Amino acid sequence: MVQRNLWQTLILLCSLICVALFVFDRGVKSANSPIQTPAQTDAVFEKAVRPFFANNCYVCHNDERLTGDLSLEIFKTAASLGQDRATMELILEKLNAGAMPPAKMPRPKREDVAAVTQWLSRQLATAPQKKAVPLDAAKPAEINPGHVTARRLNRAEYDNTVRDLLGVDLHAADDFPQDDSGYGFDNIGDVLSLSPVLMEKYLKAAEKISRTAIFGVEPLKPTLVRLRLPERSVPNQMTPLTDYDLTGLNLPNAIHTTYRFPVDGEYVIRASLGGERPAGSEPIKIALWLDGREIQMVQFDPAKAASFTDASERQALGGMTQEFRTKITAGDHWLAVAIPHLYEGLPASYLGPNPSRLPVPPPRVFKPPPDLTPQQVETRRKELEKHRAEKLPANSARIKSLDLGGPYAVTVGPSRQSLSKIYACGHLDGHHTKGCVRLIVEHLSHRAYRRPVRPEEVTRLTSLIADVQRDGGSFEEGLATAIQAMLLSPHFLFRIERAPLKLLTVAAARSLNQHELASRLSYFLWSSMPDDALLAAADRGRLDQPAVLEAQVKRMLRDPKSHALVENFGGQWLQVRKLESVKPDRKRFPEFDEYLRLSMRRETELFFEGIVREDRSILDFIDANYTYLNERLAHFYDVPNVQGPEFRKVLFAADAHRGGLLGQASVLTISSYANRTSPVLRGKWVLENLVGTPPPPPPPDVPNLDEAKIGSASSMREQLEQHRTNAVCASCHTRMDPLGFGLENFDAIGAWRTKDGLFPINASGTLPDGRSFDGPRGLESILKGQPDAFAECLARKLLIYALGRGLEPGDDAAVKTIVKNVGTEDYRFSSLILGIVKSEPFQKRRRENPR
Amino acid sequence: MIITGKRLPRRTFLRGLGTVVALPMLDAMVPAFARRANLDLKAPIRMAFAYVPNGIVMKDWTPKTIGKHYEFTRILKPLEAFREDMLVLSNLDSHTGNALGDGPGDHARAGASFLTGVHCRKTAGADIQGGVSVDQIAAAKLTGATRFSSLELGCEDSRTVGDCDSGYSCAYTNSLSWRTPQTPMPPEVNPRAAFERLFGTEDLSLDPQTRARRAKYRKSILDMVSEDTRSLVKTLGPGDRRKMDEYLFSVREIERRIANAEKDPRQITPTVNKPAPGIPFEFPEYVKLMCDLQVLAFQSDVTRVVTLVMGREGSNRIYPEIGINDPHHPLTHHRNNSEWIEKVTRINSLHIELFAYLLGRLKSTADGDGTLLDHSMLVYGSGLADGNKHTHEALPVLLAGRGGGSLKTGSHLTYSAGTPITNLYLSLLDRMGVHQESIGDSTGQLKELDGL
Numbered sequence A: 001m002v003q004r005n006l007w008q009t010l011i012l013l014c015s016l017i018c019v020a021l022f023v024f025d026r027g028v029k030s031a032n033s034p035i036q037t038p039a040q041t042d043a044v045f046e047k048a049v050r051p052f053f054a055n056n057c058y059v060c061h062n063d064e065r066l067t068g069d070l071s072l073e074i075f076k077t078a079a080s081l082g083q084d085r086a087t088m089e090l091i092l093e094k095l096n097a098g099a100m101p102p103a104k105m106p107r108p109k110r111e112d113v114a115a116v117t118q119w120l121s122r123q124l125a126t127a128p129q130k131k132a133v134p135l136d137a138a139k140p141a142e143i144n145p146g147h148v149t150a151r152r153l154n155r156a157e158y159d160n161t162v163r164d165l166l167g168v169d170l171h172a173a174d175d176f177p178q179d180d181s182g183y184g185f186d187n188i189g190d191v192l193s194l195s196p197v198l199m200e201k202y203l204k205a206a207e208k209i210s211r212t213a214i215f216g217v218e219p220l221k222p223t224l225v226r227l228r229l230p231e232r233s234v235p236n237q238m239t240p241l242t243d244y245d246l247t248g249l250n251l252p253n254a255i256h257t258t259y260r261f262p263v264d265g266e267y268v269i270r271a272s273l274g275g276e277r278p279a280g281s282e283p284i285k286i287a288l289w290l291d292g293r294e295i296q297m298v299q300f301d302p303a304k305a306a307s308f309t310d311a312s313e314r315q316a317l318g319g320m321t322q323e324f325r326t327k328i329t330a331g332d333h334w335l336a337v338a339i340p341h342l343y344e345g346l347p348a349s350y351l352g353p354n355p356s357r358l359p360v361p362p363p364r365v366f367k368p369p370p371d372l373t374p375q376q377v378e379t380r381r382k383e384l385e386k387h388r389a390e391k392l393p394a395n396s397a398r399i400k401s402l403d404l405g406g407p408y409a410v411t412v413g414p415s416r417q418s419l420s421k422i423y424a425c426g427h428l429d430g431h432h433t434k435g436c437v438r439l440i441v442e443h444l445s446h447r448a449y450r451r452p453v454r455p456e457e458v459t460r461l462t463s464l465i466a467d468v469q470r471d472g473g474s475f476e477e478g479l480a481t482a483i484q485a486m487l488l489s490p491h492f493l494f495r496i497e498r499a500p501l502k503l504l505t506v507a508a509a510r511s512l513n514q515h516e517l518a519s520r521l522s523y524f525l526w527s528s529m530p531d532d533a534l535l536a537a538a539d540r541g542r543l544d545q546p547a548v549l550e551a552q553v554k555r556m557l558r559d560p561k562s563h564a565l566v567e568n569f570g571g572q573w574l575q576v577r578k579l580e581s582v583k584p585d586r587k588r589f590p591e592f593d594e595y596l597r598l599s600m601r602r603e604t605e606l607f608f609e610g611i612v613r614e615d616r617s618i619l620d621f622i623d624a625n626y627t628y629l630n631e632r633l634a635h636f637y638d639v640p641n642v643q644g645p646e647f648r649k650v651l652f653a654a655d656a657h658r659g660g661l662l663g664q665a666s667v668l669t670i671s672s673y674a675n676r677t678s679p680v681l682r683g684k685w686v687l688e689n690l691v692g693t694p695p696p697p698p699p700p701d702v703p704n705l706d707e708a709k710i711g712s713a714s715s716m717r718e719q720l721e722q723h724r725t726n727a728v729c730a731s732c733h734t735r736m737d738p739l740g741f742g743l744e745n746f747d748a749i750g751a752w753r754t755k756d757g758l759f760p761i762n763a764s765g766t767l768p769d770g771r772s773f774d775g776p777r778g779l780e781s782i783l784k785g786q787p788d789a790f791a792e793c794l795a796r797k798l799l800i801y802a803l804g805r806g807l808e809p810g811d812d813a814a815v816k817t818i819v820k821n822v823g824t825e826d827y828r829f830s831s832l833i834l835g836i837v838k839s840e841p842f843q844k845r846r847r848e849n850p851r
Numbered sequence B: 001m002i003i004t005g006k007r008l009p010r011r012t013f014l015r016g017l018g019t020v021v022a023l024p025m026l027d028a029m030v031p032a033f034a035r036r037a038n039l040d041l042k043a044p045i046r047m048a049f050a051y052v053p054n055g056i057v058m059k060d061w062t063p064k065t066i067g068k069h070y071e072f073t074r075i076l077k078p079l080e081a082f083r084e085d086m087l088v089l090s091n092l093d094s095h096t097g098n099a100l101g102d103g104p105g106d107h108a109r110a111g112a113s114f115l116t117g118v119h120c121r122k123t124a125g126a127d128i129q130g131g132v133s134v135d136q137i138a139a140a141k142l143t144g145a146t147r148f149s150s151l152e153l154g155c156e157d158s159r160t161v162g163d164c165d166s167g168y169s170c171a172y173t174n175s176l177s178w179r180t181p182q183t184p185m186p187p188e189v190n191p192r193a194a195f196e197r198l199f200g201t202e203d204l205s206l207d208p209q210t211r212a213r214r215a216k217y218r219k220s221i222l223d224m225v226s227e228d229t230r231s232l233v234k235t236l237g238p239g240d241r242r243k244m245d246e247y248l249f250s251v252r253e254i255e256r257r258i259a260n261a262e263k264d265p266r267q268i269t270p271t272v273n274k275p276a277p278g279i280p281f282e283f284p285e286y287v288k289l290m291c292d293l294q295v296l297a298f299q300s301d302v303t304r305v306v307t308l309v310m311g312r313e314g315s316n317r318i319y320p321e322i323g324i325n326d327p328h329h330p331l332t333h334h335r336n337n338s339e340w341i342e343k344v345t346r347i348n349s350l351h352i353e354l355f356a357y358l359l360g361r362l363k364s365t366a367d368g369d370g371t372l373l374d375h376s377m378l379v380y381g382s383g384l385a386d387g388n389k390h391t392h393e394a395l396p397v398l399l400a401g402r403g404g405g406s407l408k409t410g411s412h413l414t415y416s417a418g419t420p421i422t423n424l425y426l427s428l429l430d431r432m433g434v435h436q437e438s439i440g441d442s443t444g445q446l447k448e449l450d451g452l
Helices: A002-013 A016-020 A028-032 A038-056 A078-082 A085-096 A110-126 A155-166 A196-215 A374-389 A416-422 A434-449 A455-470 A475-488 A514-525 A532-539 A546-558 A560-573 A576-580 A594-613 A631-637 A665-670 A679-691 A716-723 A727-741 A775-784 A787-803 A809-824 A829-838 B077-085 B106-114 B134-142 B170-174 B191-199 B208-233 B238-263 B283-299 B328-332 B338-363 B421-431
Strands: A223-227 A255-261 A265-274 A276-278 A284-290 A293-300 A314-316 A321-328 A331-338 A398-408 A626-629 A648-651 A764-766 A772-774 B046-051 B086-093 B151-154 B178-180 B305-309 B376-381 B395-400 B412-420
Touching (some): A038 A110, A078 A110, A196 A416, A196 A475, A196 B238, A223 A255, A255 A594, A284 A321, A293 A321, A331 A398, A434 A475, A475 B208, A514 A532, A514 A560, A514 A787, A532 A546, A546 A560, A546 A829, A560 A594, A560 A787, A576 A594, A576 A665, A594 A626, A594 A631, A594 A665, A626 A631, A631 A665, A679 A716, A727 A764, B046 B283, B086 B421, B106 B170, B134 B305, B134 B421, B151 B191, B191 B283, B328 B338, B338 B395, B376 B421, B395 B421, B412 B421
Parallel strands (some): B046 B305, B046 B376, B086 B412
Antiparallel strands (some): A223 A398, A265 A321, A265 A398, A276 A314, A284 A293, A284 A331, A626 A648, A764 A772, B086 B395, B376 B395
8 A cells, every 4th residue: 555655646746757757667587478378467567557556546536536336446366357358449549559657657568567467367367258167167168148128118119119010190109208328328237227117008008009000090189289499580682692592491480390190181280470571562472391391381471460560561470270171191291380481572672582563552641649748749750761672681580380180080990001900801891600700819819929829828818709709899809908918918018038937947048939030020120020921930940940030030121110120229329319408509500400309419410321232341330422412401501502401312523521420410419518629528429329338437526618718719629629628638638539520510419610719610629549630521430440330330239239139248359250241241331231130149048147 | 628618717707697787897997995884984094205316416305404493495495385284304214225335226226125125136138137116015914805906107208228227127217116026116207007006997988788798808818828837837937937838917906906906897087188198298288197197096996006217227318398408417517517417406306396395286186084195195305316326325305295294294303323214114114014023234214203
């Protein structure tokens, strides 16, 4: 202890060179010998490793400070460290990368570092793959595929499974409590709990879903919903524009929203209008857009509608509404109401395009009330003249809010889709012989439980039907009750992988049975149950043939249902789900509106989906020279020649600033604060999601940035650099901040900028290992220069998601194999997915360790 | 097990149509329970917790003087009208929220320890382990007395991705209430869903006979699935078995609620209209709606234990309603920057104003021989005192309501250093008729609360 304190003091006091003289250089020789006996191992540890830790590491990584959650002080013997693979790997990684000791600390001698890294490498090579578990001791060579706890269907999986099982798309899970997430994903078996609240909702949902499947959508009373949206400020434009978005969708005068429609039916969309048009303007047009397509356009003449304002002076739109009535299918839709050709039809005096052909209305005759004094009359006259002389902005007309009424004219009766999924036997219109009952129930429960069902299971369900019938209910009533029971069964709600009874006492890993494998596949790629083709392959026992498995995976990736992978895996990996809840400061970023938010999200979804469907290289995530844009986003990115609200693939010019995920506004927005960018958050985002080396959490009581100063007294970079003079902070921030600096040209909602406040942007960065770069494209080429690091990062995330559990040291070998194969297959997306599907952890399972 | 087509479930499937026609469990309008109908019985005592995240600016919270006649500080000012209905309790600790060797993660620990007094296990995933919270201890003991043993409400959507705080699972920050050390009770954040949970969603346009029949089917389905599960459990390992135990517990809980509803055929008309779907846009409006639901739940005596999470620990909510566009959590790390402290103080004050709204509603609602506030005990507080430094000692704590006359209100009390907040909970449980040996790190009952 005395020695440590002395060293601590010295390190703090001396300069780099001063300390380097004291660093031990003993032990290097013995470390060079190829094979070590345990005694030698201990000797090297005593002579080289532990003193190295003491001299270079204990100052932060001691039992009290626990910087980065790590103390090296606790490793007093070679054996104690030798058992902790994870820590050894961590130290090795940091030393090899030159990331430790942190830059501000004295540098150890190269040969001292080498002595330690050699010792660690040797330990790692010889030490057992994981902590010895008695049960595994018999077969140390076997990879441990790990245990996956029974997984409850999460909300997305529940909805998708119900849709595919019964053809019912009610989104019942919208009412369920939020699923907790672990390891970054919300499908982790151990973490997903089942509270009484959820059970109550399951009960309710099961009844509603089963009745909808059998009898059709329950009659819904039409209701009125106000779609509340933050109103956008419309900056006054006094002279009409000639070059602007004619659809009006990109202008702040339009309104955009998404809404989940409960059932197929007719809905009324009522737009409340606002603003004013100058007297003598022609009627405006108002257009309703659904999912990026214009579906109705009407003419609206404010001069003809009742108003408190005299239309010969100005046309006031405030308080006026325009209704649309249209058929809309159940599910999520993107609704927009816009004013097309906003700057047309204005009075000729505005000198705008296509001016109004209506005569200028004659000025109102001034008729003062009779009982005014001459002075008062004069005041009134002046007020009126002033009012008349005041010129209205050319763009004040706007859509203020939307109300939604409905549903009306709902289709009655069960859908054809539901009927064909339910009635495996007999006529679709409901005449079923007694012989059909068992067949129908067996077929349904086979699919609901995603495995063959035992005859007694079918019997229990059919007896439920019989009971209802005995009670006077119809067969359909009984069947609905049976379906309700299936939807509540643990065999439906959970994905349980059960070892056959005789294997329960054996610790050995076993391959999954065919149906368990089919379920793993379909929930991985579709977040839903296996479809008939996959189930049939499992029924026939063919999924263990590599060619069959491969063909199934490729088929599933091409299927539109693989959108679930984009939405659920992609949304959580890239964290773009957060986009729903970000609230950029409205004052600083007035252009951030719903349309932009929706467009950002769509871009990243389409980008990911393109890589999946076209089986492109996963390195496209880093530096693709293309993306998907609509006019709104193209305008925001300053990309020319993209017109209209529909998205299309756009190639970037060679000198473009953007490319890959790091140029997408979605990612740039969710990794920023509401009012400013954060190189730290962005750097962390890159490390976590693209490089796979997340920094440890910050210690408590860290000083924060002085926000008031940013952009006025000092640049963000200066502030952060000051922050990094603290050695403890520096150890992580030298890794995070430079990455974030590379993205500083993008503001907190992802728009390009060259200045932050008063200061020009400096987007260069130097990594701890000395490599430097400039700007986002420079950062991308650095990342692209280590493709396997990215591939491993993505492989690990996908494996967690596919297995529904956190990774363990036993999974490392599998990850390495996957990454190696992806590299030989041009990093194609399907090769990554296939690598995961064929890996031991995916194909096998082990029984839990008994406690 | 021999299963034949003729076999009937445990609770015989049909006792003949029309014999047991109970109200369906999700039937509208919840009955108050029979024991309330016994005239002249004292009104029951209710217990509630309101949580605010990220600590408080303590210099503007703690009154300068002890005892009666203390001066209301800037943050507490909105509560002045309730001086005689409340206590300010200073110097209570939640020691178990400290790192204790676990490194960063004070926000997660603050939330997880506040009602449990237990130091939660640091994990981002599989093996969460907290403690049983005071509200759930009360709920477990009061099971059967009301339709719901407890109600958990929240005003911040827990839609979060990844670790919530420095390697701590989101379960710790999402839920203040824990039924078991492994089972958090996530709050309901959707007002309409909370309303429907209390007062049902059933379509009243259906004829009573159909409704009764469906209720009966529900019961037999629950019978069937729980039997299925019991036979399934035998073939599973411990982790899977734990999941199935959770499932079975939940099924039994639902069965119990059905049985409770059957006991009392009376109906109550809620005094609050069913909220619109979705979450109110403005935060104050949102919290007030949740408060209204809480008052309604107490008023109709469908539960006596409510926990309201105004914000999740570590919350990054912005408060544009009061002109604050910076996220809450970073603001609390103000490093003594006076502008930031001012903003945090305004957030703290807004929360207190909303709490005052809740107290006002309780006070204006008649209950038995007094008001709901007279018969309630509400703890308001945060698991952190100084959000800048992450201190878990000398927490901001208020106790409002008179606990049916068992609390001597109107003072500012302060306790000797090291007094765990769980001692307060023990004393409150006592008043609920729940005599508990200890909770988490408690060391005994809190003195000076007695009105006797």
